[in-house]
Amino acid sequence: MKKLVEIALGILTAIGGFVDIGDLVASTETGARFGLGLAWVLVVGVLGIIIYAEMAGRVASVSGRAVFDLVRERLGAGVGLLNLAASFFITLLTLAAEIGGVALSLQLATSVNYLLFVPIVGFLVWLVCWRVRFEVMDNAVGLLGLALIVVAVAVWKAHPQWGAMLHSATHPVVPRTETHTAYWYFAIALLGSAMTPYEVFFFSSGAVEQRWTRADLLVNRLNVYIGFPLGGLLALVLMVAAALVLEPRGIDPSHLSQAALPTSLILGKLGLALALLGFFACTSGAALETALSCGYSVAQYFGWPWGKLLKPAQAPRFQLVVLASITLGAGLPLTTLDPIKLTEYAIVLSAAALPLTYLPLLIVANDPAYLGDKVNSGLSNAIASVYLVVLVVASVATIPLMIISKAGGG
Amino acid sequence: MTVEWGVIAVDQALQLPFSPSSHHSWDERHMTRHPRQRSWTPAEPTRRRFDLAAVGLGLLLLVATAGCTGLVRSDPVYASKAATTAAAAASAVETAQLAVQEAAAGKLFGRSLAQTLAEAASDAGDVQATFDAIQPPDGRADALRDQLDGLLTPAVSTLDDLRTAARRGHVDQLPSLAASLPRLDDRLAQFQKARQ
Numbered sequence: 001m002k003k004l005v006e007i008a009l010g011i012l013t014a015i016g017g018f019v020d021i022g023d024l025v026a027s028t029e030t031g032a033r034f035g036l037g038l039a040w041v042l043v044v045g046v047l048g049i050i051i052y053a054e055m056a057g058r059v060a061s062v063s064g065r066a067v068f069d070l071v072r073e074r075l076g077a078g079v080g081l082l083n084l085a086a087s088f089f090i091t092l093l094t095l096a097a098e099i100g101g102v103a104l105s106l107q108l109a110t111s112v113n114y115l116l117f118v119p120i121v122g123f124l125v126w127l128v129c130w131r132v133r134f135e136v137m138d139n140a141v142g143l144l145g146l147a148l149i150v151v152a153v154a155v156w157k158a159h160p161q162w163g164a165m166l167h168s169a170t171h172p173v174v175p176r177t178e179t180h181t182a183y184w185y186f187a188i189a190l191l192g193s194a195m196t197p198y199e200v201f202f203f204s205s206g207a208v209e210q211r212w213t214r215a216d217l218l219v220n221r222l223n224v225y226i227g228f229p230l231g232g233l234l235a236l237v238l239m240v241a242a243a244l245v246l247e248p249r250g251i252d253p254s255h256l257s258q259a260a261l262p263t264s265l266i267l268g269k270l271g272l273a274l275a276l277l278g279f280f281a282c283t284s285g286a287a288l289e290t291a292l293s294c295g296y297s298v299a300q301y302f303g304w305p306w307g308k309l310l311k312p313a314q315a316p317r318f319q320l321v322v323l324a325s326i327t328l329g330a331g332l333p334l335t336t337l338d339p340i341k342l343t344e345y346a347i348v349l350s351a352a353a354l355p356l357t358y359l360p361l362l363i364v365a366n367d368p369a370y371l372g373d374k375v376n377s378g379l380s381n382a383i384a385s386v387y388l389v390v391l392v393v394a395s396v397a398t399i400p401l402m403i404i405s406k407a408g409g410g
Numbered sequence: 411m412t413v414e415w416g417v418i419a420v421d422q423a424l425q426l427p428f429s430p431s432s433h434h435s436w437d438e439r440h441m442t443r444h445p446r447q448r449s450w451t452p453a454e455p456t457r458r459r460f461d462l463a464a465v466g467l468g469l470l471l472l473v474a475t476a477g478c479t480g481l482v483r484s485d486p487v488y489a490s491k492a493a494t495t496a497a498a499a500a501s502a503v504e505t506a507q508l509a510v511q512e513a514a515a516g517k518l519f520g521r522s523l524a525q526t527l528a529e530a531a532s533d534a535g536d537v538q539a540t541f542d543a544i545q546p547p548d549g550r551a552d553a554l555r556d557q558l559d560g561l562l563t564p565a566v567s568t569l570d571d572l573r574t575a576a577r578r579g580h581v582d583q584l585p586s587l588a589a590s591l592p593r594l595d596d597r598l599a600q601f602q603k604a605r606q
Contacts, residue, residue: 111521111528177497177606249504250497250599254533257526261508268517276522409494 007219011227013142018231020286021101022193022347024279025340027235028259030186031242032251033178039169039239041187045194046232048387050224052358055365056200057220060207063370067204068300070370071360083360084301086353088294091198093346095290095329100339101283104256109276115334122330125287129322134209134308141285148278152237154266158244181405188394188401192351198293200361205296209307254340294325352398354391362388488551492558493605495541499562500598502534503591506569510588513581524576531569538562561601565594
């Protein structure tokens with residue numbers, strides 16, 4: 001019974017914790033500009049994160065060690081450092097975007113300028129990272145994030161033409177008002193938002209924090225195979241809601257407030273309240289995850305004691321990196337850099353760095369010295385290799401597309 | 411900032427260590443001699459570091475300026491920027507209309523409404539300011555700017571009025587204040603369509 005509760009809780013938190021500010025921005029913006037013409041990218045991205053997150057969870061469960069720890073040992077300090085540098089930079093940018101996102105959610109509820117909230121949010125993120133137990137933190141924000149299901153209810157209540165929507169999603173076309181370069185730029189942004197590197201680092205480090213063993217491989221699989229697709233479904237309904245309400249009106253969303261308009265239009269104030277709670281929860285959860293991921297990645301690379309299982313005095317350098325990352329992450333939005341723009345750049349640059357994150361993971365997951373008989377299967381390797389090729393192509397195309405499409409501006 | 415400017419800046423950044431003006435001094439500073447070597451050769455590792463730094467700086471500038479607009483030298487480019495501006499303004503106008511519609515139906519909280527309208531007004535003001543900062547290349551472009559400004563100015567003004575009313579809690583006044591928005595929205599859409 002306890003195991004069942006644990007599995008159910010894991011799946012629910014995986015669903016609620018899947019969406020972050022990157023998904024909120026990318027899904028709403030692509031839905032409003034391209035309808036469901038980019039829904040296929042979300043499917044590709046979610047499938048990709050499922051494959052690699054399962055790998056990361058399996059590596060942690062079997063070896064008892066997290067991904068960065070093994071990457072450095074298996075591939076050497078140089079490759080490990082490259083992996084660390086790319087991932088840390090992107091995760092730090094994402095942390096800044098998430099802190100900005102939490103502040104924007106609060107601004108939307110209070111109409112008080114978000115900049116006033118940024119230092120408070122930064123402090124609270126640090127406080128939770130410092131004081132609150134891992135399971136409590138992970139479960140609380142994950143379960144609160146389920147409030148975003150309200151967007152799915154709004155879509156269902158809107159009584160859309162499901163057949164037409166399915167046709168639009170399976171027969172993607174570039175709208176007349178958009179360019180092909182903008183289409184592919186946003187495709188990469190969506191891929192980056194679905195496969196953000198911190199997700200695998202947090203997932204594998206979280207598995208170590210929760211002391212997963214071989215006995216937890218089933219929990220790992222169920223979390224990933226059920227929780228992640230359902231979480232991805234939340235990102236998809238955000239896109240659908242935008243396609244239903246914002247696209248026909250020609251609204252190109254550049255604020256979080258516009259992402260909430262479809263839900264409030266269909267469900268009224270209760271729907272809006274739940275959507276705002278969902279925005280707050282998913283950005284808060286991701287802010288905590290990215291802050292910890294910054295600490296995890298650096299501490300694991302340098303071999304320092306790390307994790308929330310240890311008292312702060314037992315892992316001082318890990319805590320220091322977390323604190324420094326939160327300070328930098330809160331400092332960036334305080335420069336008045338628009339958090340939504342920051343998010344757009346974070347997810348696109350994240351796409352550019354994806355191969356650096358996922359190739360080492362694929363190599364480690366094939367090493368019997370760490371995984372014994374639990375190394376990747378042939379099918380898993382085949383799919384992961386195809387993904388790696390896709391990620392390399394996306395990575396190479398990112399910067400040129402960003403320049404040619406003027407960052408998606410057309 | 412302009413994309414053109416960004417590209418030029420990147421070129422300059424990329425050429426920094428090798429540009430004609432700096433070549434001599436760079437060589438002087440970074441040439442080293444191996445004890446067994448008779449002639450001076452560039453210090454390759456140092457140079458490589460400089461190359462990497464320059465490329466990194468260049469990429470950073472490219473990324474930073476990728477979304478910017480600015481100087482144009484031809485009519486079609488100016489017209490295209492005008493169309494993009496009209497589309498962005500229409501998006502702000504549509505956002506405000508939707509928010510007012512929801513507020514009238516009691517579907518938005520006062521604070522969310524005020525925030526949404528404030529952002530719409532700010533967006534419209536920003537796109538007008540950005541467009542007006544672009545130098546029209548010729549007389550025909552002047553006329554185009556006047557035509558678009560004739561749509562943007564009332565749109566910005568109306569959105570400002572809506573923002574003020576929402577902040578004061580005068581939700582009942584919003585529908586009448588927003589009455590001109592559908593017509594402005596149509597005209598902005600027509601303007602954009604004609605120049606795409």
